[in-house]
Every structure is written in C-alpha cells, then in structure tokens.
Amino acid sequence: MPLNKNKIAHKASIRKKNERLILNAAEVIFAAQGFKGTTISKVAQQAKIPKANIYYYFPTKDILYSHVIEDICDFWLQSDDFFDDLNSPAEILTRYINAKMDFSRSRPLGSRIWANEMIRGAQYTKDYVNKNVKNWLDDRIKIIQRWVDNGDIDPIDPRTLIYMIWATTQHYADFGMQIKILNGNKQLSDKQFETAKKNIVTIILKGIGASNNLKIAS
Amino acid sequence: MPLNKNKIAHKASIRKKNERLILNAAEVIFAAQGFKGTTISKVAQQAKIPKANIYYYFPTKDILYSHVIEDICDFWLQSDDFFDDLNSPAEILTRYINAKMDFSRSRPLGSRIWANEMIRGAQYTKDYVNKNVKNWLDDRIKIIQRWVDNGDIDPIDPRTLIYMIWATTQHYADFGMQIKILNGNKQLSDKQFETAKKNIVTIILKGIGASNNLKIAS
DNA sequence: TAATAATTCAACCAAATGGTCAAGAAAAAT
DNA sequence: ATTTTTCTTGACCATTTGGTTGAATTATTA
Numbered sequence: 001m002p003l004n005k006n007k008i009a010h011k012a013s014i015r016k017k018n019e020r021l022i023l024n025a026a027e028v029i030f031a032a033q034g035f036k037g038t039t040i041s042k043v044a045q046q047a048k049i050p051k052a053n054i055y056y057y058f059p060t061k062d063i064l065y066s067h068v069i070e071d072i073c074d075f076w077l078q079s080d081d082f083f084d085d086l087n088s089p090a091e092i093l094t095r096y097i098n099a100k101m102d103f104s105r106s107r108p109l110g111s112r113i114w115a116n117e118m119i120r121g122a123q124y125t126k127d128y129v130n131k132n133v134k135n136w137l138d139d140r141i142k143i144i145q146r147w148v149d150n151g152d153i154d155p156i157d158p159r160t161l162i163y164m165i166w167a168t169t170q171h172y173a174d175f176g177m178q179i180k181i182l183n184g185n186k187q188l189s190d191k192q193f194e195t196a197k198k199n200i201v202t203i204i205l206k207g208i209g210a211s212n213n214l215k216i217a218s
Numbered sequence: 219m220p221l222n223k224n225k226i227a228h229k230a231s232i233r234k235k236n237e238r239l240i241l242n243a244a245e246v247i248f249a250a251q252g253f254k255g256t257t258i259s260k261v262a263q264q265a266k267i268p269k270a271n272i273y274y275y276f277p278t279k280d281i282l283y284s285h286v287i288e289d290i291c292d293f294w295l296q297s298d299d300f301f302d303d304l305n306s307p308a309e310i311l312t313r314y315i316n317a318k319m320d321f322s323r324s325r326p327l328g329s330r331i332w333a334n335e336m337i338r339g340a341q342y343t344k345d346y347v348n349k350n351v352k353n354w355l356d357d358r359i360k361i362i363q364r365w366v367d368n369g370d371i372d373p374i375d376p377r378t379l380i381y382m383i384w385a386t387t388q389h390y391a392d393f394g395m396q397i398k399i400l401n402g403n404k405q406l407s408d409k410q411f412e413t414a415k416k417n418i419v420t421i422i423l424k425g426i427g428a429s430n431n432l433k434i435a436s
Numbered sequence: 437t438a439a440t441a442a443t444t445c446a447a448c449c450a451a452a453t454g455g456t457c458a459a460g461a462a463a464a465a466t
Numbered sequence: 467a468t469t470t471t472t473c474t475t476g477a478c479c480a481t482t483t484g485g486t487t488g489a490a491t492t493a494t495t496a
Contacts (some may be wrong), residue, residue: 120255133400205421206372
C-alpha cells in the first residue's frame with residue numbers, strides 16, 4: 001500500500017496546516033494584547049477564518065494559549081544550544097549573546113508573551129521553568145563557575161551574569177516600542193542593531209574579564 | 219476665617235485618602251493582571267470598598283489606569299535624579315544602578331505595569347516617553363558621550379549602556395517570579411540581592427573601563 | 437458511487453464586565 | 467437646626483466574550 005503514507009500525510013496536513021495558521025495568529029494577538037486582552041474573535045480575524053473554526057482545533061482559550069507557550073519554549077531551546085561547553089568563555093558568550101539578540105530582532109513576539117507570563121506570575125509556565133529552564137540554568141552555572149575556578153574569568157556570580165544577558169538581550173524584544181520611540185520613532189536600523197550587539201558583547205566580556213585573548217571590536 | 223484652611227484640608231482629605239486607597243489597589247491588580255485582565259470589581263475587592271465607589275472617584279477604567287501610570291512616572295523621576303553630573307562616572311553609575319535595583323526590590327509593581335505598557339505598544343505612554351523619557355535620555359547620552367570623549371571610559375555607545383542598565387535592573391522587578399522559581403521557589407534573600415547588585419555594578423563599571431580608580435568589591 | 441469521517445461556519449447562549457442610577461448616609465456650610 | 471454638598475452603595479443595564487450546536491460542505495475510504 002504505497003498510497004497509505006500519502007493519505008495519512010494529507011489527512012494530517014489539513015489539520016497541521018490550520019493549527020499552524022491559528023498558532024501564528026494567536027501568537028501575534030497574545031503578544032500584543034496579553035492573555036485577557038486576547039479574544040478568540042481577534043485571533044480568528046487575524047487568521048482570517050471563522051471563530052468557531054478555532055474552537056474546532058483548540059477547544060478552549062487556555063488550551064490555545066498553552067500551545068502557543070509550548071511553541072515558544074520549543075523555539076527557545078534552539079538558542080540555548082548556542083551556550084555549549086566546547087570553546088573559550090569569550091567565544092561561547094559571544095555566540096550566545098549574538099544568538100539571543102538575533103532572536104529578539106527576528107522573533108520578538110515569543111519573548112513578549114514570555115515576559116507577560118512572568119509578570120503575571122508564570123501561571124502557565126511554572127512547571128516548565130521549574131524543570132527545563134532550571135536544569136538548563138543550573139548546568140550553565142556550573143560551566144561558568146568552572147571558568148571562575150579556573151581563573152578564566154573574574155570571580156563573578158554566574159547567576160547574575162546569566163540574568164544580565166537575558167535581561168539585556170530580551171529588552172530589545174520586550175521594550176521594542178520604547179526603543180523605537182526613543183530612537184525618534186524609527187525602528188533601530190540594521191547598523192544600529194549591530195552596534196548594540198557589539199557593545200553588549202564587548203561590555204560583558206570585558207566586565208567579567210573574559211576578553212583578554214580577544215581583539216576588542218572597533 | 220481661620221477655619222477655612224482646615225475645612226479645605228479636611229474636605230480634600232477624604233477624597234485624597236480614597237483616591238490613594240484606590241490607586242494603590244489598582245496598582246496591585248494592574249501589575250498582576252494587565253490592563254484587560256483588571257476588572258473594577260477586583261480593584262474594589264482589593265481596596266475593600268464597593269465597586270460603584272471607584273467610579274465615583276475615577277469615572278472610567280481608562281482614567282483610573284492613566285492615573286496609575288502617572289503615579290508611576292512621578293515616582294520614577296526620583297530615581298532619575300540619581301544620575302547627576304557631579305561625580306566620576308564610576309560613582310554616578312554605581313549610585314544609579316543601586317537606586318534602580320532598590321526600586322525594583324521595594325516597588326516592583328510600577329516596573330511591571332510599565333513593562334506591560336511597552337509590550338502592548340505604549341498606548342497610554344507614548345507621549346510621556348516621547349517627551350520626558352526622551353529628554354532625560356538625551357541628556358544622559360550627552361553626559362556619557364563626554365566621558366567617552368574625555369577618555370574617562372571606553373568608547374562605548376551611551377544608548378546601549380543605558381538600555382543595558384535599565385534592562386538588567388528592571389529584570390529583578392519584571393521577572394521576579396522567574397527569578398524566584400529558579401532560586402528554588404524562594405525569593406532572593408537580602409544577601410543574594412546584595413550580591414546581585416554588587417556584581418552588576420562591578421561588571422558594568424569594568425565593562426566600560428570605568429573602574430580603574432575604584433576598588434573592586436570583594 | 438455510496439457511505440463515512442473530517443472540516444467549515446452562522447446563529448445562539450450564559451456569564452462576566454464596564455458603566456449608570458437613584459436613594460440614603462455623613463459632613464460641611466448657613 | 468436646616469440646607470447643601472459630598473460620599474456611599476445596592477440594584478440595574480448593554481455589550482462583550484468564551485464557548486456550543488447543528489446543519490452544510492468537503493475529503494476520504496470501501
């Protein structure tokens with residue numbers, strides 16, 4: 001039955017396609033309006049399908065929201081991989097900061113939804129933070145602590161460093177509007193954004209004493 | 219008419235007292251639930267007064283919200299004063315960062331409401347950012363640029379530095395719940411918080427080359 | 437082709453919510 | 467003491483919103 005695979009693939013494709021359509025639309029609305037501010041009608045409008053259709057794929061608003069959150073978490077696991085343990089502190093941190101900055105620019109919506117979640121008390125994300133994020137963080141803390149113990153970098157608190165990187169990089173997504181207004185109501189140009197990236201990397205690397213063997217970007 | 223002053227004072231006091239009561243309650247709810255998630259009933263419950271009473275002092279939810287925002291802005295003008303131009307870069311930035319960190323710890327609600335505002339596109343705050351915040355920022359940029367030109371600090375982009383400080387310090391307010399969960403579900407202790415403050419100051423000062431003539435905190 | 441399963445969608449419903457009102461209680465002014 | 471003003475509050479209303487239903491349409495299978 002060589003057709004079987006195709007049939008299944010096609011069957012799944014209508015559902016998958018529509019789920020994706022709805023999730024993308026929902027991401028836009030949740031990011032801009034928050035959980036309560038998001039109505040299924042607005043999502044439907046954004047997705048250009050009738051409202052009842054959304055309920056066909058996602059039985060409740062809560063379920064839709066958790067799928068959006070899950071989506072975001074899946075995506076973020078990628079950027080986390082940029083923080084490996086194969087290179088020098090300076091190389092690893094440069095890569096990680098740049099990756100997080102690029103995510104903030106190319107996909108700010110997820111970051112905003114996440115920020116909203118945390119502000120509201122991590123109601124839907126407590127478990128995820130408690131498990132995945134905490135594990136990830138604890139691992140990186142160990143890595144950074146090893147750098148400190150080896151004398152590769154200054155004796156800084158690893159946790160504070162990570163928070164600093166998260167805060168600074170995600171600021172460019174979460175506070176994009178503020179940055180835009182303060183930039184004369186113009187989105188940061190590619191050049192401005194690259195300047196920001198370079199400066200952040202430079203300041204942090206030097207700040208923790210990790211830039212010794214790297215040329216400072218001019 | 220020596221009583222006149224008293225009368226007015228007293229007259230004003232009932233209103234002022236209740237407005238304050240309501241604004242404080244509203245701040246709690248707006249911070250935790252966002253604009254749409256806040257209902258006047260919840261605010262009333264928080265303030266322990268009947269709902270209609272709130273409408274007596276604040277005719278609409280929007281008006282109540284803008285008063286809360288105004289309140290926050292007024293308060294923040296204080297911390298801005300910590301960034302003067304009378305001392306060395308290291309002293310000024312240390313003072314400013316510490317002040318912002320302390321605000322994040324003692325009054326996180328305002329920061330969260332502000333973050334929510336920015337995420338949602340600064341709908342109620344565009345003018346304020348465009349005027350007051352922008353002016354303040356442009357002034358500080360000039361100050362920092364002077365430091366750079368004088369060779370007091372490394373040649374960094376002043377704007378990026380300020381954003382870094384804002385992001386990092388406000389992270390402790392906005393992402394308080396995340397930080398708590400990642401700290402084993404315990405709020406940061408005073409000692410942990412002081413460690414964070416010290417580390418942030420140390421990393422930033424060294425990162426911009428301003429710590430030359432300051433002893434590094436141990 | 438006939439039957440079955442998956443998908444679309446207008447119309448509907450109950451609960452929640454922003455906001456109103458009018459009547460009574462307290463305070464202030466005369 | 468009484469009139470006027472300010473303040474309080476339960477009851478009420480229109481709109482919005484999360485969610486349902488059932489019939490029509492399209493796709494899949496036998």
